Amino acid sequence: ARSSSALGQNLTALIRKRRLDDETLQDLEDILVQADLGVETAVRITERLARDRYDKEIDDAELREVLASEITGVLEPVARPLEIDGARRPHVVLVVGVNGSGKTTTIGKLAAKFRADGKSVVLGAGDTFRAAAIEQLKIWGERTGSTVVARPQGSDASGLAFDALKLAREQNADLLMLDTAGRLQNKANLMAELEKIVRVLRKQDETAPHTVLLVLDATTGQNAMNQVEIFTQVAGVTGLVMTKLDGTARGGILVAIAARHGLPVHAIGVGEGIDDLQPFEAKEFARAIVGETITEAGDDAA
Amino acid sequence: MFDSLQERLSGILDTLTRRGALTEADVSAALREVRRALLEADVALDVVRDFVETVRERAVGANVVKSVTPGQMVVKIVHDTLVETLGSDARPIDLNAAPPVAIMMVGLQGSGKTTTTAKIAKRLTERGRSKVLMASLDTRRPAAQEQLKILGEQVSVDTLPIVAGQSPVQIAQRAMQAARLGGYDVVLLDTAGRQFVDEALMAEMVEIEKATDPHEVLLVADALTGQDAVNLARAFDERLSLTGIVLTRLDGDGRGGAALSMRAVTGKPIKLAGVGEKLDELEEFHPERIANRILGMGDIVSLVEKA
Ligand SMILES: Nc1nc2c(ncn2[C@@H]2O[C@H](COP(=O)(O)OP(=O)(O)OP(=O)(O)O)[C@@H](O)[C@H]2O)c(=O)[nH]1
Ligand SMILES: Nc1nc2c(ncn2[C@@H]2O[C@H](COP(=O)(O)OP(=O)(O)OP(=O)(O)O)[C@@H](O)[C@H]2O)c(=O)[nH]1
Ligand SMILES: [Mg+2]
Ligand SMILES: [Mg+2]
Numbered sequence: 001a002r003s004s005s006a007l008g009q010n011l012t013a014l015i016r017k018r019r020l021d022d023e024t025l026q027d028l029e030d031i032l033v034q035a036d037l038g039v040e041t042a043v044r045i046t047e048r049l050a051r052d053r054y055d056k057e058i059d060d061a062e063l064r065e066v067l068a069s070e071i072t073g074v075l076e077p078v079a080r081p082l083e084i085d086g087a088r089r090p091h092v093v094l095v096v097g098v099n100g101s102g103k104t105t106t107i108g109k110l111a112a113k114f115r116a117d118g119k120s121v122v123l124g125a126g127d128t129f130r131a132a133a134i135e136q137l138k139i140w141g142e143r144t145g146s147t148v149v150a151r152p153q154g155s156d157a158s159g160l161a162f163d164a165l166k167l168a169r170e171q172n173a174d175l176l177m178l179d180t181a182g183r184l185q186n187k188a189n190l191m192a193e194l195e196k197i198v199r200v201l202r203k204q205d206e207t208a209p210h211t212v213l214l215v216l217d218a219t220t221g222q223n224a225m226n227q228v229e230i231f232t233q234v235a236g237v238t239g240l241v242m243t244k245l246d247g248t249a250r251g252g253i254l255v256a257i258a259a260r261h262g263l264p265v266h267a268i269g270v271g272e273g274i275d276d277l278q279p280f281e282a283k284e285f286a287r288a289i290v291g292e293t294i295t296e297a298g299d300d301a302a
Numbered sequence: 303m304f305d306s307l308q309e310r311l312s313g314i315l316d317t318l319t320r321r322g323a324l325t326e327a328d329v330s331a332a333l334r335e336v337r338r339a340l341l342e343a344d345v346a347l348d349v350v351r352d353f354v355e356t357v358r359e360r361a362v363g364a365n366v367v368k369s370v371t372p373g374q375m376v377v378k379i380v381h382d383t384l385v386e387t388l389g390s391d392a393r394p395i396d397l398n399a400a401p402p403v404a405i406m407m408v409g410l411q412g413s414g415k416t417t418t419t420a421k422i423a424k425r426l427t428e429r430g431r432s433k434v435l436m437a438s439l440d441t442r443r444p445a446a447q448e449q450l451k452i453l454g455e456q457v458s459v460d461t462l463p464i465v466a467g468q469s470p471v472q473i474a475q476r477a478m479q480a481a482r483l484g485g486y487d488v489v490l491l492d493t494a495g496r497q498f499v500d501e502a503l504m505a506e507m508v509e510i511e512k513a514t515d516p517h518e519v520l521l522v523a524d525a526l527t528g529q530d531a532v533n534l535a536r537a538f539d540e541r542l543s544l545t546g547i548v549l550t551r552l553d554g555d556g557r558g559g560a561a562l563s564m565r566a567v568t569g570k571p572i573k574l575a576g577v578g579e580k581l582d583e584l585e586e587f588h589p590e591r592i593a594n595r596i597l598g599m600g601d602i603v604s605l606v607e608k609a
Contacts, residue, residue, distance in 0.1 A: 036528040038341075101412065132445040135449075187553075219527050221560070222344055223556040247410070248534075
């Protein structure tokens, strides 16, 4: 059996072949599938590649270039940093996602970034369910010099959201980021709670939340598409952050998501530290999906 | 929501009215759809390749019984092979060693280790009437030790007192000593989440294993994991003496292909399944259910069985 580290071997084979035939296309499709793009998207991308070049001689450098640029073409339109509307006081960011995806950590990292830009930041400890979730956010508040609004564990999350917005308004803060408990999108009662949080925020500011950030874990496979769909229906997601890209998971489902929904991707998480948040760069992300090995193999061959 | 494998295969195979043995050609056409269905369920590509070959060997020449279609026959073979691969050897947590028996929990960040630690502690306390101590060796994630402490209070299980400034290995040693002195039967060691490409953290994990000689080393992994499942399972298995896998978030609507990927590359049993955030939401692993999920199908198997 070919192991997944056979990525390199696959590509070495590609270098030798050089003709864009069915076998080469299948190998390319496999690489994309292994990066979690999903079969449908992988097929679509390789088909597009084949359209003009089928059976043509193609050198490996060109091959990797065109594959990466096909993907870049899909991702480029969604690569947009998170913009804070200065006219809103505060600009309200609601952060949502499934359990353990990296919501609280991402809030901490974003808070650090906006604090460094001189903005005043309030954090709302809206995860009133998970043990020590409030403590965790408080530590991020200390690290970043942000005010944290919290109620005891077990309190009503929408009540906390109300309090947090009230305080942020009183303080004339630039930014309120609201943490929420992780929830799987197929749990109707928990999703209804999220709806309620949005409703309660709108009682004070009918334009809130101004940003609804869905945090996706790069290790997640095809289910991430479902997450985007349901969270968008329920909470009106306006943008994405993908975390845990410091591992070997490539987060290719983002390509399928971008193709279908066109939601902005604001940033990526590349570690647990306060600085481990990077802008989402379409080209770089595409190259990582296609694989470093291609680059190296190509450079050697050149 | 998903096209079940059966629906797809019906287009290809059910037009065959001929009965008798499945031919190579019948099977090949069907297996292309099987491959695709497995990939859509997040089974890792390498595992899919091997799996499809196994099914091919079993299916070619298999006799199609009268009351089912060739498509149903192939689905049945796929299903049975899945169940067999997933868990012909379901085994519970083993405590058969000199107390205090150490159980070490490992995995990627956010996979559910701490929650699962508390769930297992609750189960062992209530069902096995064991005296259990939990210790958090997570000095990295903000409030991680606090989290385990609170969970301990919720399930009425003791946790090792938190001492600031100790390294994970030092905490592990202190936990083992406290367990010996306190007459505990079981010590659950919750470790920090780590990426397996992070060599420093992987080395630290190995140190913890050396220092505590755990009887069970459980890899806690998210059922929603995609293609990376093989890499992560392999990486943890290479560095530690893994004894089993716990799959979390099976209460989600993911297809659960990661279960097959991890089982196939490590050969280690899936011992338990997390089916919710609450501390009693831990179940035995049911290979049958996961097989059906992976295939996105309902009753076809029992149909064939009755035939
Ligand atoms: N390696 C890595 N770890 C991350 C990243 N982002 C978050 N984490 C870790 O993932 C784990 C879960 O992160 P949290 O921020 O607590 O996730 P959450 O979505 O708030 O989790 P819940 O509130 O329990 O649903 C923690 O151990 C984080 O340190 C990242 O980009 N890379
Ligand atoms: N829905 C669901 N959520 C779960 C399950 N197991 C754990 N969780 C949730 O997943 C999130 C992460 O769980 P933790 O136990 O903190 O994960 P961890 O592996 O200890 O995380 P780190 O220590 O940061 O690496 C929390 O929100 C848990 O409530 C499960 O089986 N189903
Ligand atoms: Mg959180
Ligand atoms: Mg933990």
